[in-house]
Every structure is written in structure tokens, then in C-alpha cells.
Amino acid sequence: xxxxxxxxxxxxxxxxxxxxxxxxxxxxxxxxxxxxxxxxxxxxxxxxxxxxxxxxxxxxxxxxxxxxxxxxxxxxxxxxxxxxxxxxxxxxxxxxxxxxxxxxxxxxxxxxxxxxxxxxxxxxxxxxxxxxxxxxxxxxxxxxxxxxxxxxxxxxxxxxxxxxxxxxxxxxxxxxxxxxxxxx
Numbered sequence: 001x002x003x004x005x006x007x008x009x010x011x012x013x014x015x016x017x018x019x020x021x022x023x024x025x026x027x028x029x030x031x032x033x034x035x036x037x038x039x040x041x042x043x044x045x046x047x048x049x050x051x052x053x054x055x056x057x058x059x060x061x062x063x064x065x066x067x068x069x070x071x072x073x074x075x076x077x078x079x080x081x082x083x084x085x086x087x088x089x090x091x092x093x094x095x096x097x098x099x100x101x102x103x104x105x106x107x108x109x110x111x112x113x114x115x116x117x118x119x120x121x122x123x124x125x126x127x128x129x130x131x132x133x134x135x136x137x138x139x140x141x142x143x144x145x146x147x148x149x150x151x152x153x154x155x156x157x158x159x160x161x162x163x164x165x166x167x168x169x170x171x172x173x174x175x176x177x178x179x180x181x182x183x184x
Contacts, residue, residue, distance in 0.1 A: 009101035009161040016169055019176030021109055023168055026102035026153065029066075029081040033094040036075065040090040047086040053079075061132045061145050070132045072143055078155070101161035105168060106151040109175045114144070114152065116171040124149065138167045 010025035017023075036044040036055075045055040048069055053062040056071040063069075067082040080102075084093050105113060114122050117138050121127065124146075132145045140163060143155040156164040 009158045010103065010165060013162060013165045014103070016165070016172070018169070018172040019107075019109065019179060021105065021107035021113065021172045021176070023165065023172065024104050024106070026104055029097070029102070030079075030083070031096045031100055032079040032082075032084045033072070033092075033096050034069075034077050034079050034084065034087060035092040037090055037092060043090045044087060047090065048079075050086060051082050053082065056132070059131055059133060061130050063130070063147075068145075070143060070145060072132075072134055078143065099158050100155050101158050101164065103154045103156070103161075103164065103168070104147070104151060105154060106148070108150055109172075109179065110150045110152055112175050113168065113171045116174065117167055118142075118144070122146070122152070137164055140164060 008025055008028060015022060015024040034044065041055070048054050051067065052064040053067060053069040056062055056069055056077055058071055061068055061070045068080045070078045070080065072078045087093060111122055118135055120133055120135050122144070127133070127146055129146050129148060132143065134141070134143050136142065137154065137156060140156055140160045142164070145153045147153050154164070
């Protein structure tokens, strides 16, 4: 029988440091898609509240103690790093832990990097801490969350991890090069 070795989605690709920017893989965590069953919205919100989270409004996230609940579309959210056991009879749950790559872009210029690849205004004034958007990164779908002044958590499908990292790396290099030219 073959012996398989478990690898993370970004194994051998990250971390990257270019100029003031870093791109790192977030640690593995359980990821569950949550969609409340008909008429169970309040029950789902109450169960999430017991976990120290909550049902996120569109474009928002709840985060606490390494767990998060991110809005991911109409009537659905991604529960990250938490056991969904209290939701089993009130929501449709899908374990998606192996289907996503989770990446953090951090540092001065992170907004500028994403401005080259994302068709949204992710500046601090328009997209503050705790906000989430389901949008595109280049030509692939992503879920992006602002986690700090100059930090973004990015989720892309696992199969697109290498492409996402390549796109981000190229944008990081361009931003760093532009900064070097205008500093001199």
C-alpha cells in the first residue's frame, strides 16, 4: 500500500518576504460551510453566540480566540477553527477543511498589492477591520478579510493556491520595485 504524506496547500511555496510585505500560510483549521435551515436563522445565531461568535451580517466577520465566522454569501457563512456540533440539527453543514488555502498578506503596501488584483476598494476607509468580501483575486474566486491595519486573510480554493501565490508574489515585487524607485 502506498504511504501518503499530508501536505498543506502552500507547502514549499510560503513564506515570502518582499520589501515590507510578508505572505504566509495560516495554520490548518477546521473549515465548515454553514447554511441555516429554513426558519432556523435565530437558532443558528444563538448556537454561534454560545461559541463566542455570532451570525455575520453581509460583509462582516466575527472572530474570537482563534475561531471565526465569516460571511460568505447570502444565507451562508464559513466557520473556521470551531467545532460545529451545536449546529448539526439547525443548519446544513459541509466540512471544507481540505478544500481551501488560507494565506495572510501583511505589511505596509498590502492594500496596494491587492489593488492590482482585486476589483474592490480595500482601503482602510472603505474596508475596515472585520470586513469580508467574496470577490476575485485575478481570475480566481477568493474570500478576503481585513484582520489588521495592513493585514488581510485570503482564502482561495486549494487547487488555486499556487496560482494565487504567484499572482500575489508578482504584485508584491511590483509594489516593492515601485517603492524603491520613488525612495531613491
